[in-house]
Amino acid sequence: MAEVKTREFVSASDSAMKDASLRRALRQVGGGFNEARLEAIEEVSWETWEEWREEARRTKIHALENLDYYLELLHDRVTAAGGHVHFARDASQANSIVAEIARSRNVKIATKSKSMVSEELDLNQSLEANGVEVYETDLGEYIIQLAGETPSHLVAPALHKTKEQVSELFHQELGVPLTDDIEEMARVARRVLREKFLSADLGISGANFLVAETGTLVIITNEGNGRLCTSAPRIHIGITGMEKVIPSLQDLAVFLRLLPRSATGQRLTSYVSMVTGPRRNDDEDGPEEFHLVLVDNGRSRLLADPDLREALYCIRCGACLNICPVYGKIGGHAYGWVYPGPIGAIVSPALVGLKEAKDLPHASSLCGACREVCPIRINIPRMLLHLRHRLAESPLETENATTTGERQAAQAYSWLMSNPAALSAAAKVGRLVQKPFVSGGKVSKRVPLPLVSKWTGGRDLPALPRQTFREMWAQGLESVAELRE
Amino acid sequence: MVEKQNLTSLGVPKDDFLDHVRRSLGRTHPVVPPPLHLPLTENLADLEGRAAAARERLEETRGELADRFEGTARARNWNVFRTSSAEESIGYITQLAGRLGISRAARADQPVFGELGVDSALRNTGVELFVAAHDESTSGPRVRDRIIESGLGITGADYAVAETGSVVVVPRQGLSRLVSLVPPVHLAIVRPKDLVESIDDVFLFRRLEYLRNGGDMGSYLNFITGPSRTADIEMKLVVGVHGPREVHLVLLA
Known part of the structure; x- marks a missing residue:
């Protein structure tokens, strides 16, 4: 599993606030993505938008309430299409499954499209330890991989880097001349990675949605690397959290409307790719094998908790990050684990332990903007308060954020005010x-x-x-x- | 060569995993949920009825749909050339090849190409045209190599979606996944009968295909909405990263 640095939240956010170039980048994100989002909503009207949100929320509630049923259906339909489904209880099991597929199929080179779950598992590190070369192919993820860093935003992983830093990185790592032309940087990535795509044995992708009815994995991308990862290599592994399943093909439509608009303000991304099993006999091309790895890794704890279950409705659009006054000041890295921002302040404690991440639920002014922008209307402030309450009431001194002094002061204050x-x-x-x-x-x-x-x-x-x-x-x-x- | 071992189920056995999920939900036994929108096992006759009604609706609004599709496609950065003349559409394609200065192009093997006769026109301009379709001489890695060498990839459309300005391709026999993806320029030819109103229509027709084929609607499907894009460096939009930088539509309506 990815290294957990949530205990360093206070010092990390303090130094993030003093980083001038990070603050400049964050201002761009907050303004840019959010304005584009509003424009895209106004185009379809707020009334329609609210209907979509309602429908999507209803679908997620239903899918999660019946997750066992839909996972079984998904399993059966993927298998019927000629694919394999593997279930992983935790990160190390998920990594072993992928390593085992790679080993038994003699995989030397893997290309990967963007996947937050693979970040959560630290899958690259595990594959490399097993002798597989792994290349991130989303431009932002590729930059981060070359720099040896982690993503700082759910949608724009390298937003904390300036073009000068990227140019310097490409110069150092790839031996290309320095440039201030962003298009040239993209061309370099295209050239270097095109070669990797064509020599890779294995393509790894995440999933934005899984359609149970047809056994289909759906990925939503802009660059085309996701299409290459799922088309060119002889094996495709899709790896994702078990909460991504939705019942039917027709339920997918509303999510395709909500996700791109919420994430980047796009009406639809350049590509939506839908994978159902491996290539068929008559197909011109496509992978010979398709594997789907479904990961729990702490998600069943959220599922079992009626107060926190709705955190699993999240479709990772990043809208709550873009609007959050706290994220807007400190960026993603300060949160100390894979999932930053308001939704991360709920998901991370659930996955790494509340004791480990006790500062995160406090990293909010409870202004409620995250709930307002959430396409699934997830009540993030309520859950943050719930976690604070749980911390304050915890009988375990180690988990207890409320000290005896604070408790006495609060009692004295309350007596005084009455x-x-x-x-x-x-x-x-x-x-x-x-x-x-x-x-x-x-x-x-x-x-x-x-x-x-x-x-x-x-x-x-x-x-x-x-x-x-x-x-x-x-x-x-x-x-x-x-x-x- | 490593012997192919059976990788059917690595990790936790399915039943244990599902049992754990079920217990997290506070249940001890499987429960079949009531359908949310439509029954997952909708019968073929009902679905055919809905699909027929949708087709009728689309037929009646064909002209309007073409206008709307043209508008949304342009807004998503497709270069749209609309014509009802086969001659003009071929002219557009050969001119494009000329402007790009390419020596090789690849096309899919779809019915629209038989209807139009693009091949001879392109070849007459000196472009080496490769038909990326499965046969003895061009199978396997050779198909891929020829597509990689091409400066232009040409496909038809399985659906053209007015709501989003998307061309939907369903890769299969005759339609490589790579033709619309690997060459730096992609051109799609859209016929009036490819036009649908919304993504709901696409899923309705795919669902029908799924039921008709005994639970198979093919291995892959792509919505293509404009050129490949990224804004991963300083949120500046760059067109053409891993996919085509330039995309064209010939709209035969």
Whole structure:
């Protein structure tokens, strides 16, 4: 499984915020993708959009509620089409399945199209350990692979890199001249990877959707690398999370309308490819073998939890990342694992353990924008609150985000706020005590405030005002006018 | 050569995996869910009825569909040439080959080519045309090599979708997966009868195909909507990464 760095969230987000080129890139993403999304919705009308969302949500609820049935149907139909289906309980099992197919089929070179699940499994590393050369072929993923990094966005994995950095990377790794022409960089990738496609024995893809009724794997792409991966090599392995299954071919239509519009504002991506088993005898070309690897790896924990099950409805469009004020400031890497942003703050804790990722549910202002833009209307803020609640109530000290000090402070605050006399007395005492430390309406940074130091580290603590609202009220409105002057 | 061992089921046995899923859902026994939209085992007669009604609807709105398809296709960056004259359409194709300065082209083997007679016209301009279809002399890797050498790939369309401006190809005998993908330029010929209104129509007809063929609708299907694109570097749009950079439609309507 991919390395888990979720414990470093606080320090990682702190340094991300100081990275000027990352912040520039993030501003582009937030604006660009989101504006394109709105334009694409307005074109079909908001009313239609809401109908689509409703239909998609209903389909996901139904599919997940009956996941065992649809997985069995999918298995039967893929098998009937001449493919093989393998079930993996966890990451290491999934990696072993792929390694075993590669070994027994004497695979030397594999090309891969974009797949977040393969990132989750750290599949490349596992294949390389088994002597297989693996090439990422999505341009963004290829850049990341050359740089030895991980994706920072669900849809645009290399958005944190500037064109100068990409040019330098290609120069170093591929020996091509430096350039500031992005088209030239794309041409270089086309040339280098075209050769790999044609010599690869194995093509690996993820899946955006799996259609149970017909046993079909669906991938949605723009570059054409997904088509090459599923067409040129003699073996195709599709690897994906078990939650991707939908009942029938006709259920697919609404998702094809929602996903590209939500992700990049496109009405449809350049390519939608639908794979049903290996090539048939009469076909001109296509892989001789088709394998589908269905991965649980913690998803059944989300399935079993009625409070969190809807996280499995996610279709990985990235719209919640593009709108999120937190993601917009810190980017994807700070989240410390494969799935960033608001939905990642729910999925990652479920897959790597809440204890391991206890900061993630707090990485949100609960503004609700993620829920507003989600094409499946996933109630992300509710689940984030639920996880916070679970952390606060956890009997395990190691999982417990609420310290005894915080608990006592919260109790004291709640008592104070429900006792007007005490509140008024406290305000008077507070004003006296703060006097030596106040300047310009703010409490000096030199004052140690252990309980709120995380908060005051990045912000000024405002001083208590000269008068409380209750005192103003008692004196009548004239005193407010005086204060203004 | 490694002996082909049986790889039918690696990992967890299916029944154990499904049992775990079932228990996560709080169930102990399999339950057949009520159909969501349409029964998955819709009978052939019902489906044929729906498909016939759809075909009638499409027939009645053919002209309108062609206009709408032309508009959405242009918006998705297809170069659209609309004509009802076979001669003009052949002229467009030979001119394109001339402008590209190519010496080799590949085409699929689909009925539309018999109707049009593109081959001799292209060959007369000095282009070596390869028909990427299965026979003794051109099978296997040779087909692939000839497609790779081609500067232009020409296909028909199984469906042309007005809603999205997509050409749908269903690779099979006579239609290589690579003809519309590997050459840097792709040209698709769309006949009026290929036009459908929406992606729902495509899936309705594929579903009918599936039931008619006893549970097989072919191994592959591609919606092609404009040229290959990427915006992976600084969100700047670049056309033509792994697939064609330039795509053309000859709309015979």
